[in-house]
Amino acid sequence: MQDITIPLIIRGRIIEDDLVRFESRRGELALWAPDVKKHMTELTLQDPADLADLYALSLDEIIAYFAELGLRLDYRQNAYMRAAMEAAVGASHHTAEMLAHSFGVMTKVFDPAFMMDYIENSIGRAYLDGWVEHKLLDRTIHVRAFGARSVHVIAGNGSVIALLTFLMNGVSRGDAIIKIPSNDPLLASAVARTMIDMAPDHPLTRHVSVAYWKGGDASVEKPLYQASKLEKIIAWGGFASMGSIREYLSPGLDLVALDPKLSASIIGQEAFQSEAGLQDAVNSAAADVGYFNQGGCVSARTLYVETGTDAAGLERANRFGKMLFDAIQALPSNLSSHHPAFDPVLRAEINGLRFSDAFRVFGGRASEGAVIVSQDDEGVDFADRLNCRVANVVPVDSIAAALRHLTIHTQTIGVYPDSLKARIRDECALRGGQRITRLGYATAGNFTGPHDAIEPLRRMVRWIKDESPEGRVGVLHG
Numbered sequence: 001m002q003d004i005t006i007p008l009i010i011r012g013r014i015i016e017d018d019l020v021r022f023e024s025r026r027g028e029l030a031l032w033a034p035d036v037k038k039h040m041t042e043l044t045l046q047d048p049a050d051l052a053d054l055y056a057l058s059l060d061e062i063i064a065y066f067a068e069l070g071l072r073l074d075y076r077q078n079a080y081m082r083a084a085m086e087a088a089v090g091a092s093h094h095t096a097e098m099l100a101h102s103f104g105v106m107t108k109v110f111d112p113a114f115m116m117d118y119i120e121n122s123i124g125r126a127y128l129d130g131w132v133e134h135k136l137l138d139r140t141i142h143v144r145a146f147g148a149r150s151v152h153v154i155a156g157n158g159s160v161i162a163l164l165t166f167l168m169n170g171v172s173r174g175d176a177i178i179k180i181p182s183n184d185p186l187l188a189s190a191v192a193r194t195m196i197d198m199a200p201d202h203p204l205t206r207h208v209s210v211a212y213w214k215g216g217d218a219s220v221e222k223p224l225y226q227a228s229k230l231e232k233i234i235a236w237g238g239f240a241s242m243g244s245i246r247e248y249l250s251p252g253l254d255l256v257a258l259d260p261k262l263s264a265s266i267i268g269q270e271a272f273q274s275e276a277g278l279q280d281a282v283n284s285a286a287a288d289v290g291y292f293n294q295g296g297c298v299s300a301r302t303l304y305v306e307t308g309t310d311a312a313g314l315e316r317a318n319r320f321g322k323m324l325f326d327a328i329q330a331l332p333s334n335l336s337s338h339h340p341a342f343d344p345v346l347r348a349e350i351n352g353l354r355f356s357d358a359f360r361v362f363g364g365r366a367s368e369g370a371v372i373v374s375q376d377d378e379g380v381d382f383a384d385r386l387n388c389r390v391a392n393v394v395p396v397d398s399i400a401a402a403l404r405h406l407t408i409h410t411q412t413i414g415v416y417p418d419s420l421k422a423r424i425r426d427e428c429a430l431r432g433g434q435r436i437t438r439l440g441y442a443t444a445g446n447f448t449g450p451h452d453a454i455e456p457l458r459r460m461v462r463w464i465k466d467e468s469p470e471g472r473v474g475v476l477h478g
Helices: 036-043 048-056 059-071 079-091 096-110 112-122 125-129 160-171 187-198 218-224 239-246 275-294 311-329 344-353 399-403 420-431 456-460
Strands: 002-005 008-010 013-015 019-023 029-034 132-135 139-146 149-153 175-179 208-211 232-236 254-258 262-267 300-305 359-363 370-374 390-395 410-416 435-438 462-469
Touching: 008 036, 008 187, 029 036, 029 079, 036 208, 036 218, 059 096, 059 112, 059 125, 059 160, 059 187, 079 096, 079 187, 096 112, 096 160, 096 275, 112 125, 112 160, 112 456, 125 139, 149 160, 160 175, 160 187, 160 232, 160 456, 187 208, 232 239, 232 456, 239 254, 254 456, 262 275, 262 399, 275 300, 275 311, 275 390, 275 410, 300 311, 311 359, 311 370, 311 390, 344 359, 344 370, 399 420, 410 420, 420 435
Parallel strands: 002 029, 149 175, 149 232, 175 208, 232 254, 262 300, 262 410, 300 390, 370 390, 410 435
Antiparallel strands: 008 013, 008 208, 019 029, 132 139, 139 462, 359 370
């Protein structure tokens, strides 16, 4: 078992003593981190007025800071990033080749063009750089977005989330405590250490802390999650961790919840009208299922195919399932692979279906993934466990039947053909779907605009209003 030391970083200071032992999610790493309880007073920003130094920076200066940071995060040149990538090999659902690809592209988050597009379309840069005037019927108001003292409980199933967290905190001029996930134990620390090397006394460096503790540890979270110390908790997590966090909520402490989601695909009958259309749909669906080993909420788990449920329809669905399995196996190895830590419970579920007439299973003998084809219009009863490149193809008689399966837990819906999106997007939204995209692009999105049916950056800030009423004092509507 490999030992990994996770430093505690508090506003530019690196702490590596008083270590406590934890285990990574896969059990292949022993994680050692300083005892956060001994540093609780330092970890939180005691006086919110201490955020004032960030307001001496223009948004252009903040963008320039992150652009320079992005240039310094090349893992081939940055020892911290290289160590983070190596640690992730033993902790994540990715192979070394996949991680090299991911680490090579994720710093595009700090490309100035992306940052400006993200800011303008996620919140509006004017609100971050000053007071914006609005003329109302009976008054003039000025509105500005102010940063908050926050804890960010980040997910480790997509490394880019760590970089996005630094960016969101910086452009909102907040003070962030970033809780590291056990399946990506060193990336956030690597970014923070690079910031310290680059500009140790810069306000953006001094308003970031990075810590590891076991999620749900009441001895850490009860004293930390207090409205006197924080305004926001931004949490990416599973049902258990979200439930734990909600126990500590009180007036003045806002939870921005990016809950666990399951994504799906809806494939219309047009895919089965020609061999070319079928192959196009299959290849696109394979990308949505297989890219990044199906580790993210955006990855497709259940695919509803409008084949019909009669004998001919089931034959079409089974053929689609076999072609989909083959296409997943053919994906580039830097984007998809045999799973390095295949879920043993999922494997048992798959093997159990081999004895059922209600399903056909393609693959799933080792760690290569599988496609399960339902032989009626109902999916498997373990849909929330589908992962490791395992998908469920469900035949339906109509698109309307497919839509009835969507719920509030459905995040991304990949649609084929593209022309079908406009027809069904309203009902997708009404039934709970949160992102509708072209089939094959589920894992190719960016974080600009809404995410999980909220606007995270707008939720992260505190919206302040300065009023200049007209007319008599205390008289509403003149």
